[in-house]
Amino acid sequence: MRPFSILYHLSRINLLIALFLCLTDSKQVRAQEFSVRTFRMLPNDISAYIDPVRDLNGEACALVKVVANEDFAFSSPLGIVKRRNDVGEIWLYLPHGTRLLTLKHPQWGVMRDYRFPAPLESRMTYELVLIPPIGYRQPKKLEPLPAHPVGFDTLVHSTITPPKSATPDIYRVLERMHYLGLLNIGIRQGHPSLGIRLAAMRRHGSYVLAQTDFHSSPATHETCDRNGRLENGNLPYYSGKTKDNRWTLMAGGIHRLIDEFCLYEGIGYGCRTMAWEQYDGAWLRNKDYTHHGLSAEAGCLYRFYRLALSVGVMTIRAKYWEASIGIGLHF
Numbered sequence: 001m002r003p004f005s006i007l008y009h010l011s012r013i014n015l016l017i018a019l020f021l022c023l024t025d026s027k028q029v030r031a032q033e034f035s036v037r038t039f040r041m042l043p044n045d046i047s048a049y050i051d052p053v054r055d056l057n058g059e060a061c062a063l064v065k066v067v068a069n070e071d072f073a074f075s076s077p078l079g080i081v082k083r084r085n086d087v088g089e090i091w092l093y094l095p096h097g098t099r100l101l102t103l104k105h106p107q108w109g110v111m112r113d114y115r116f117p118a119p120l121e122s123r124m125t126y127e128l129v130l131i132p133p134i135g136y137r138q139p140k141k142l143e144p145l146p147a148h149p150v151g152f153d154t155l156v157h158s159t160i161t162p163p164k165s166a167t168p169d170i171y172r173v174l175e176r177m178h179y180l181g182l183l184n185i186g187i188r189q190g191h192p193s194l195g196i197r198l199a200a201m202r203r204h205g206s207y208v209l210a211q212t213d214f215h216s217s218p219a220t221h222e223t224c225d226r227n228g229r230l231e232n233g234n235l236p237y238y239s240g241k242t243k244d245n246r247w248t249l250m251a252g253g254i255h256r257l258i259d260e261f262c263l264y265e266g267i268g269y270g271c272r273t274m275a276w277e278q279y280d281g282a283w284l285r286n287k288d289y290t291h292h293g294l295s296a297e298a299g300c301l302y303r304f305y306r307l308a309l310s311v312g313v314m315t316i317r318a319k320y321w322e323a324s325i326g327i328g329l330h331f
Contacts, residue, residue: 034111034132034133035111036111036128036130036131037130037131039127039128039129040126041126042065042126043124045065047063047091047125048060048063048123048124049123049125052123053081055096057203058175058203058258059096059175059176060123061081061093061094061095061122062096062098062120062122062123062126063091063093064101064120064127065089065092065125065126065127066089066128066130067129071105071106072104074101074104075102076098076100076102079095081093081094081095096120096122096176097120098116098119099115099116100113100115100116101116101128102114103130108132175202175203177200177201178202178330179198179200179330180198180199180200180201180254180303180330181196181199181328182199182308182310183195183197184324184325184326185324185325186213186322188322191244192213193213193214193246193247194211194212195209195248196210197209197310197326197328201262203255204253204254204256207254207264207266209248209250209266210248211247211248211249212247212248213245213247215243215246217245218243220283220284220285221282221283221284223284223285223286223287224276224284224285224287225287225288226286226289230284237278238276238277238278240277242274244274245272245275246273246316247271248268248314248316249268249269249270250295250314252264252265252267253265260304261300262300262301263299263300263301264297264301265298266296267294268296269293270292270316271291271292271316272291272292272320273290273292291316292316292317293316293317295314295316295317296314297312297314298312299311299313299324300312303330306330307327307328307329307330308326308327308328309325309327310325310326310327311323311325312324312325
């Protein structure tokens, strides 16, 4: 009976081995799914800042360094502006504000609409580390076979080239909306004027400006010219005191030309009143230095990180001119 006992135990061992192999194969089939290990911002990596790649709107892209093999393909609702295969990782240049990314592999399947923790920012670098399926081993590269002398059988050696990742189309997307708020300072001999400029823009936009010197105009009973003479030709005595009051309201357009450099122009209504005081305390309005009517301005603006700086010039009826500078924030 001992031989039969041995055969019985051998059959059980073979059955266990077969079950183990089946379970192993099923686990390998189920394991053909990759996952994301980590996603983080790299604040000390300036790759996207010193050599920016720009989208079709001219805005600098964000850079995502994907630690994975080159077989992966990627797509995004806003498009992939540029892909570059580097050593051990893939560089993806994505438009500002990208939130979703789809990852595809010819053997491991698709991870659709992976959501970043926050929208990607221009000129910032990120790292996305992918985990291959459980039990995956990097295949060894086949060494080329040595050449055989004539007369010997030659083995046919073929290598399988993995499919190249297709670069998704670049979609034209709208530049994100920017909002600006600046304190505008009018520079003229005497006291300055202050104003607030508010703007909303993508590549092009519009703004409004309200500016005043916060001075009031005194009540006047007559007018004089630039030489102080009245309308009847008389030349009264003056105390030397003057009062200057000016304000303006304007609206216009603002346009981003290159990088963060913008131009703006606007028209509106403005008023500048000049009054001279006589020796008896009465005030006369100087008609040659008083202007009201159509006002206009033009200037340039530069956005640096969250800071915005502007320089321009404004006029009332091309008779009164005033330089202006502005400082504020954009977001």
